[in-house]
Amino acid sequence: IPTPVDSLPGLVSEVRANWLRTAGASGTGVSDGPGARSLAFRKQQLRQLALLTKDHELRIAGALARDLHKGLHQARITEINILHTEIADALSNLDSWVGDTKVSGLGLQFMSDAAAIRHDPLGVVLVIGAWNYPFLLALAPLVAAIAAGNAAVIKPSEMAPTVAQLLAELIPQYLDPRYYRVVNGAVPETTALLKEQFDHIFYTGNGAVGQIVMTAAAKHLTPVTLELGGKSPTIVHDSVDINETAKLITFGKYLNAGQTCVAPDYVLCPRKLQEPLVAAIQETIAKFYGADPQQSPDYGRIVTDRHFERLSSLLRPFDAPDHDAKIHGHVVIGGLKTADRATRYIPPTVVADVTLDSVLMRDELFGPILPIVPIDDNAPEWARACFSDGARADSTMVQAAAILRTKLRESPLALYVFSRNSSATQWLLDHTRSGGVCVNDVIMHMVPCGLPFGGVGGSGMGAYHGKFGFDRLSHQRAVLARSPRLAFVQQIRYPPWHDRILKI
Numbered sequence: 001i002p003t004p005v006d007s008l009p010g011l012v013s014e015v016r017a018n019w020l021r022t023a024g025a026s027g028t029g030v031s032d033g034p035g036a037r038s039l040a041f042r043k044q045q046l047r048q049l050a051l052l053t054k055d056h057e058l059r060i061a062g063a064l065a066r067d068l069h070k071g072l073h074q075a076r077i078t079e080i081n082i083l084h085t086e087i088a089d090a091l092s093n094l095d096s097w098v099g100d101t102k103v104s105g106l107g108l109q110f111m112s113d114a115a116a117i118r119h120d121p122l123g124v125v126l127v128i129g130a131w132n133y134p135f136l137l138a139l140a141p142l143v144a145a146i147a148a149g150n151a152a153v154i155k156p157s158e159m160a161p162t163v164a165q166l167l168a169e170l171i172p173q174y175l176d177p178r179y180y181r182v183v184n185g186a187v188p189e190t191t192a193l194l195k196e197q198f199d200h201i202f203y204t205g206n207g208a209v210g211q212i213v214m215t216a217a218a219k220h221l222t223p224v225t226l227e228l229g230g231k232s233p234t235i236v237h238d239s240v241d242i243n244e245t246a247k248l249i250t251f252g253k254y255l256n257a258g259q260t261c262v263a264p265d266y267v268l269c270p271r272k273l274q275e276p277l278v279a280a281i282q283e284t285i286a287k288f289y290g291a292d293p294q295q296s297p298d299y300g301r302i303v304t305d306r307h308f309e310r311l312s313s314l315l316r317p318f319d320a321p322d323h324d325a326k327i328h329g330h331v332v333i334g335g336l337k338t339a340d341r342a343t344r345y346i347p348p349t350v351v352a353d354v355t356l357d358s359v360l361m362r363d364e365l366f367g368p369i370l371p372i373v374p375i376d377d378n379a380p381e382w383a384r385a386c387f388s389d390g391a392r393a394d395s396t397m398v399q400a401a402a403i404l405r406t407k408l409r410e411s412p413l414a415l416y417v418f419s420r421n422s423s424a425t426q427w428l429l430d431h432t433r434s435g436g437v438c439v440n441d442v443i444m445h446m447v448p449c450g451l452p453f454g455g456v457g458g459s460g461m462g463a464y465h466g467k468f469g470f471d472r473l474s475h476q477r478a479v480l481a482r483s484p485r486l487a488f489v490q491q492i493r494y495p496p497w498h499d500r501i502l503k504i
C-alpha cells in the first residue's frame with residue numbers, strides 16, 4: 001500500500017521537528033524529554049527492534065518465502081540473525097562509541113587545553129532498501145541510524161512487497177513513530193521523498209539509481225552512502241583443494257538464486273583447473289539442491305518477470321544453433337532448457353570457456369549463472385607488462401590483475417581469491433581494488449561487525465556494519481576548550497605582526 005505522495009513533505013518535516021526537540025546523548029538540552037538523541041532511548045529502541053524480529057520471526061520468514069522463495073533457515077542465516085548480531089553489537093558497545101574521544105598531543109601551544117571529538121547525530125536519515133535481502137537491507141542501516149542518535153525514514157523496496165508491507169505494519173508497533181517512519185511505494189514515492197531535505201541518504205541498490213539518489217542529494221548538499229553492486233570476480237589458484245573451493249563457490253553463487261550483491265559473479269582460473277572445477281560444482285549442486293533443484297525448498301526464484309527475462313536473454317545466445325562456443329563459451333550445467341517462466345525458475349547454471357567479450361562479462365549478472373573464464377596456465381607477456389613488478393609475479397595472479405585492470409575496468413564490491421600461496425595472494429591484493437576481499441571463502445567478510453562493509457568506485461561509497469555504521473551516520477565534531485592558563489602565549493597571533501618582526 002503506497003504512502004500518499006502528497007503526505008511525504010509533511011511526514012519528513014514532522015520527523016525533523018520531533019528530532020530537533022529531543023534531548024542530547026547525555027539527556028540534557030532543550031527538549032520534550034528523552035528522544036532519538038538520548039542514549040537510554042537509543043538503547044531502548046534497539047531492544048525494541050530486536051524484540052520485533054523475535055516476536056515475528058515466522059511472519060518475517062513467511063514474507064521472505066513469499067517474495068523470494070526463501071526457507072526459514074535461509075531467512076535466519078542470511079537476514080534475521082545478521083540483524084540480531086548488528087543490534088547486539090551496537091547495544092554492547094554504544095556507551096564507548098558515544099563517549100567523547102579525548103585528544104592529546106596537539107602541540108605545545110595547546111598543552112593546557114582540553115580537546116575532544118564528539119560523535120553527534122546527523123539528524124534525519126533516509127534509508128532506501130533493496131529487494132534481495134529486503135528485511136536486512138532496510139533494517140541494518142536503521143540500526144546504525146538509531147545507534148548514532150538519528151531519526152529515520154525507511155523506504156523498503158517495492159519489489160519485495162510482502163516484506164515492505166510487514167515492515168509498515170510492525171515498525172510503528174515497536175519503534176517510536178515520532179522518529180522512525182516507514183514509507184512504502186515505488187519510483188513516484190521515492191522520487192517525491194528525494195525532493196525533501198535529509199541529513200544523510202543511505203541507499204542500497206543498483207548504480208543507475210545510485211546516480212539519481214546522488215543527484216537529488218546534491219541539491220541539498222546531503223551526504224550519501226551508496227551500497228551498490230558490481231561483478232565480483234573469483235580467482236582460483238592451482239594451490240587449492242578444488243572440491244572445497246567448488247563447494248564454497250556453489251554456496252555463494254546460488255544462494256538466493258544468485259541475487260546477492262556479493263555473489264561471486266564469475267570465475268577466473270588456469271585452464272587446467274576448469275574441468276575439475278566444473279565437475280566438482282556439478283557434484284555440489286546435486287548435494288545441495290538434489291537432482292532437480294526446481295523441487296528443492298532451498299533454491300530461490302528470480303524476483304520478477306523482468307529479471308527473469310533479462311537473465312533468459314543472457315543465456316539465449318548459448319542455445320542458438322549458430323552459436324560460436326569457441327568465442328563466447330558453452331553451457332555445461334543447467335541453462336535455459338529446464339528454466340520455467342511461470343515460476344521464474346532458472347536452474348543453477350555454469351558456462352565454461354567464457355571469453356572476456358562474452359555478453360556474460362558485461363554487467364553484474366545478479367542471477368544463478370556462473371561464467372568460467374579460463375586463463376593461460378602460463379601468463380602471457382601482455383599481462384606481465386601491465387605491472388612494473390609483473391615479470392616475476394605469480395602466473396594466475398598477474399593475469400587476473402591484468403584482466404581486471406585493463407579488460408574489465410571494474411572496482412567490484414567483493415573480490416574472492418582461493419589460494420594457499422600467501423605471497424601470490426598478497427601480490428594480487430596489492431594490484432587490484434574492490435570494496436572488500438575474502439580469501440578462501442565467499443561472502444563471509446560481510447558478516448562480522450568488526451569489518452567495514454561497502455564499495456569503492458562504481459560499487460559504492462561509504463561503509464557500515466558495527467562501529468563503521470555508527471561513525472558513518474555521526475558527525476565527528478571537533479571541540480577545543482581553551483584554558484586561560486597559557487593566554488600570554490597567544491599574544492603572538494595578534495597584529496600588528498609587521499612591527500613584531502621588525503623588533504625581532
Ligand code: NAD
Pocket residue numbers: 128129130131132133137155156157158159185186187190191204205206207209212226227228229230260261262364366413455460
Ligand atoms: P531495487 O529495485 O529494490 O531498488 C532499490 C531501491 O531504489 C528501491 O527502494 C526502489 O524503490 C528505489 N528506486 C528504484 N528506481 C528508482 C528511481 N528511478 N528513482 C528513485 N528510487 C528508485 O533494487 P536493485 O537496484 O534492483 O538492487 C539490485 C542491485 O543492488 C544490484 O546491483 C546489487 O548488487 C545491489 N545491492 C547492493 C547491496 C550492498 O549492500 N552493496 C545489497 C543489495 C543489493
